[in-house]
Amino acid sequence: MSDYRHTDNAQRVVVTGIGMVTPLGIGKEEFGRRLFAGETGIAEITSFDTNSLPSHRAAEVKNFRPRDFVSVKNMRRMDKISLMAAASARLALDDAGFQITPENRDRVGIVLGTAFGATDITAQFLQTLFTDGPASVNPILVPNTVMNAAAGHTSIELGFRGVNTTVTHYAVSGENAIAYAAAEIRRGTVDFIFAGGADILSEFYYTSLTRFKALSPQNRGREACRPFDRERNGMVVGEGCGILCLESLRSALDRGRMPYCEIMGSGMGSSPTKPNQWPRKTEGIKKAFNRALQNADTRVDDIQAIFAAGNGDTILDAVEAEAYAELFDASQKKPFITSIKGATGESFSTGGIRACALALSMEKNILPPSAGLINPLRPLSFVTGEKKDLTVHRATLAGISFGGTYTYLIFGK
């Protein structure tokens, strides 16, 4: 870290805690073990019947026992997404090794990203409204129909009262949340902040995605998630939550904590794109990536690894790969590219889970393989088959959304 130009440790943001509830496992140990072993959380859906649908697979969270993480008192009021968020934040807090006390609680906050929120509760609410009428609506459901419910419940469960906000911008919800949270540490409004993303699978939501023809097998081939593969035929939906605990480097050093990594900068951008369509041009990706490099005061040749956005979609993966081919065309050393969405599925706010994976990679000096990728669509340095042992000093987390929104984050060891 010592080569980083900005010497003001209060302005440097580091990751000191990781918490996750994912299809690969609950908590960083199980998640990391399965991720680096190349396993996948994708399987036949068990939580609802998919017989009438063209797709049948998803990465579902399994063996999640909220009671292990959340107090019984608060659990009654919480829905699935809130429980996942609160459990993840609890794990991140424990991992970061501090307590929330009456003295520090006003200086602890959260910025949570969610692409679609509590789609289960919204559908349930509307079903009652339209079948039984307004008088039958259960007021207990009301608080959970708002997208900020998960962050609100999490703050109540953990007892912190600082900055609290919910970002929702489709597939960059998690990346935007982390960028915002890091800026709040620099702005000095909080000492600790939880940041990440949470989304859940629900029957109506899954049905809708099949109707948008967004999911594998998109009318051809075998149903599977194959990021950047020549045979890819659409994404497979996932769910879950990944939350980082951020603080300033000064705070971490004062507490004697060794950070996982540093968030060095972020770059954001847009490109005019039709609603709900993946961008077909590379410009937006290149702009956001270059802005992130500039913001982090890093050179393109320093980037050793890319945690890619590619999810097996025919358009997205081709555009993202093309952008990297262009960006690193003149570079002597090409970065390794990995997409973990073949393991976790696409839950849109995956920025949270992928940032956790990136932090673990930097800690363990291992890059995870891209589960599902066998024949790369371009001759780039994809991590395929097995994990790759590598000391990564600089890596980027790619956030690309349908609708033409891009957020890149640069991490440093």
Add this chain to the structure above:
Amino acid sequence: MHQTGSGLKKRIVITGMGTLNAVANHVSGFTKSLQEGFCGIGGIDLFDTTEFRSQTGGQVKNFIARDFLPRTFALKRMSRADKLALAATIEALRDASLDPFPEPFKEQAGVSIGGGAGGLLESETFYRDYLRNGGENAKFSTLSSLFCASSTDCIASAFGLSGPKSTFMTACSAGATAIGYARDLIVNGHARMMIAGGVEPMSRLTFAAFNALQSVDPETCRPFDKDRAGLSLGEAAAIMILETLDSALSRGANIYGEILGYGITCDSFHMTAPDEQASGAVRSMRAALQDSGRSIEDIDYINAHGTATPVNDITETKAIKEVFGRRAYAIPVSSTKSMHAHTLGASGALEGIVSVLALHHGFIPPTINHREADPLCDLDYVTSGAREADLRAVLSNSFAFGGNNTTLIFGRYSGGGAAHE
């Protein structure tokens, strides 16, 4: 980074505004309505309200999207929220002399929107038909504009912008948060100019939710009144153009005011009830004051959250007294929700526009519908019409379900250089 190298803080100004809400479909009409104390709360014809506790609300009147949006905009996939947001954006851009959007600015211009129901109104109709007739013939494409990010994307794509985009959903504080975040993106060098604000359409779910909680007044809402019985729900789009003072001066833009600071806190108390100790609201106002570098002596008007629910108005009054001490009694406090209703995800942005209009035109908008004083609400609520006033800085509160609080502080622009000490 927030501070520029020399310890100076970049000044961010407002150079354009646009709104459609229950009292007016443009800013000039809105100013006049605020000055006259016009009430826009009345019947709703967007959906059937017969079975609800309240049949009234603050609906945007006479909104025919084509009257507001150019022929070149494809309206087919847009929700009411998208159309309202775009209409307000076009007004704000024209007001800021940015229509057509200058090519060189597109690179560093972004969009930050706070939302609530998004495209829910249309999606509800879809879902009702889906429940009745099954999924076979349902037009799932209706759902494509369901989420709030749709409005943000529509705006950025319509004007070909390449800057940052973000969307916030923190219920009733989302619009205020979107403006605060947009300010930070400019200060931190991620953008030169931001289209920032909020949009909230009326929807059955929202109406049913607030009715189920019994937090709506069957009649028109009466903020701070002794007999207040809840809020009136409304809809609005409210958009501001934010840019650096340098940028505004260099292109000779009209400057309405300055965004001085914002604060965000959380109650961490209860999902729908405010903490009666008002700690979250107190800390939110204090965080905004600290960020703005101003003292309580500099605030000349408070645009209250003032929903007219029995508990909010008492709690907010208590919080203002705790933050401002004796000065609380000397500062006019009004709730313009008495005119335009509670516009939820848009309210922080709409009331941000109210605050900037008050600063720019030198007046304090009233709290209307107020009949009898509540002994627990004992501040100056401006209940007998608008007042002329020379204002230096205005504080605007937005408190939300989930315990999210955001406070914005705006200042009059009175010249000076591009950075604050």
